[in-house]
Amino acid sequence: MGESTVLSDIPELPDEIIQAGLNGELVLFVGAGISRLLELPSWNELAQMVLHSLQKKGWLNFSELEQLKHLDPKKQLSIARFITEEKKQDFDLTQYFKVKTESNSIYKLINEIGCTCVTTNYDECLIPKLDESKSDGAFSIKPKKVRRIFDKNEFFAKYLDEPGTVIHLHGAISSRESMVVTTKEYLKHYDCESVKHILRELFAKKTVLFIGYGLEETEILEHILRSGAATESTKVRQRFALQGYFRSHESLYKKLHQYYLESFGVHLIGFIRDNNDFAQQENIFKNWTPQIQIRKPSLASDINRINEVLGND
Known part of the structure; x- marks a missing residue:
């Protein structure tokens, strides 16, 4: 062809x-x-979900959240991991990859x-x-x-x-x-x-x-x-x-x-x-x-x- x-x-x-x-x-x-x-989430959606999770835990304020939104997803996830590890918490992404539809x-x-x-x-x-x-x-x-x-x-x-x-x-x-x-x-x-x-x-x-x-x-x-x-x-x-x-x-x-x-x-x-x-x-x-x-x-x-x-x- x-x-x-x-x-x-x-x-x-x-x-x-x-x-x-x-x-x-x-x-x-x-x-x-x-x-x-x-x-299942795209890269952008995954990064946003992780950052919002950190905000709900009080590890980010709304100003920081808004500023981070303008970075590319890899940078967002890198920073999210830094913050999580500083809090001595587990950085677990598997929770975001559960199939929601049959x-x-x-x-x-x-x-x-x-x-x-x-x-x-x-x-x-x-x-x-x-x-x-x-x-x-x-x-x-x-x-x-x-x-x-x-x-x-x-x-x-x-x-x-x-x-x-x-x-x-x-x-x-x-x-x-x-x-x-x-x-x-x-x-x-x-x-x-x-x-x-x-x-x-x-x-x-x-x-x-x-x-x-x-x-x-x-x-x-x-x-x-x-x-x-x-x-x-x-x-x-x-x-x-x-x-x-x-x-x-x-x-x-x-x-x-x-x-x-x-x-x-x-x-x-x-x-x-x-x-x-x-x-x-x-x-x-x-x-x-x-x-x-x-x-x-x-x-x-x-x-x-x-x-x-x-x-x-």
């Missing part, structure tokens, strides 16, 4: 994504825009795809289920328990080759010590060799579909540049991002389409928000999920991975 800069309610699923599933090379990159559909159809559809997922979300709503009868048609086994990777010391590239795995890039609520929250933690995290390595492998060797991810957040895009992946020909379509726009913003969408393609090699797939806002993504995945079949990487891919680990040519 050729490049499209026309917005639609249900965009066509790119052939490259379908083929990547069949080759065992598809990875979904899931951001907060998806968890927001389950009424309407989680979007996750059911994503999980049904069954491929490896990478996420910057703390929540554990991603539970990809690889149905081998769907992949190979020869036999059926019960889906294995999801493998959830959240310790950066375990960010091994081999997990990108294992369908049904979820890699929590910023940690997960089941392991509070793994959660990357403050500015200092972010800087240290993205300077870690294991984090750099898995992102390099992800963007160089996999076909990635960003969903619910704000591309205005630069950490991940910067790593595309650092990995050298963006210097490849833009004709190699390996990175896609599903993004919503109002129909009246189609001109802006076309400009952003060119910007992300030329800057990062990311192909925007635009959908219309006018009727359902971001919930339209559920309708899109109702159409897309049945088209995607996930197979494990080929034996040749496994051998290549082993040779890379062993340092063979």
Whole structure:
């Protein structure tokens, strides 16, 4: 399918994504825009909730609260942690990530795809289920328990080759010590060799579909540049991002389409928000999920991975 800069309610699923599933090379990159559909907080909302909690405890006055509102969320959460630790209290964010609605159809559809997922979300709503009868048609086994990777010391590239795995890039609520929250933690995290390595492998060797991810957040895009992946020909379509726009913003969408393609090699797939806002993504995945079949990487891919680990040519 050729490049499209026309917005639609249900965009066509790119052939490259379908083929990547069949080759065992598809990875979904899931951001907060998806968890927001389950009424979980965005970064801004999380920071505001934490600060208001501190104000109610009398640890911030209204003047301080108002001044802090103008900082970016990472700075707000960093300061909130400083204040909490000064009071010798536990800085617990897990209380803000309880699913408030049973309407989680979007996750059911994503999980049904069954491929490896990478996420910057703390929540554990991603539970990809690889149905081998769907992949190979020869036999059926019960889906294995999801493998959830959240310790950066375990960010091994081999997990990108294992369908049904979820890699929590910023940690997960089941392991509070793994959660990357403050500015200092972010800087240290993205300077870690294991984090750099898995992102390099992800963007160089996999076909990635960003969903619910704000591309205005630069950490991940910067790593595309650092990995050298963006210097490849833009004709190699390996990175896609599903993004919503109002129909009246189609001109802006076309400009952003060119910007992300030329800057990062990311192909925007635009959908219309006018009727359902971001919930339209559920309708899109109702159409897309049945088209995607996930197979494990080929034996040749496994051998290549082993040779890379062993340092063979």
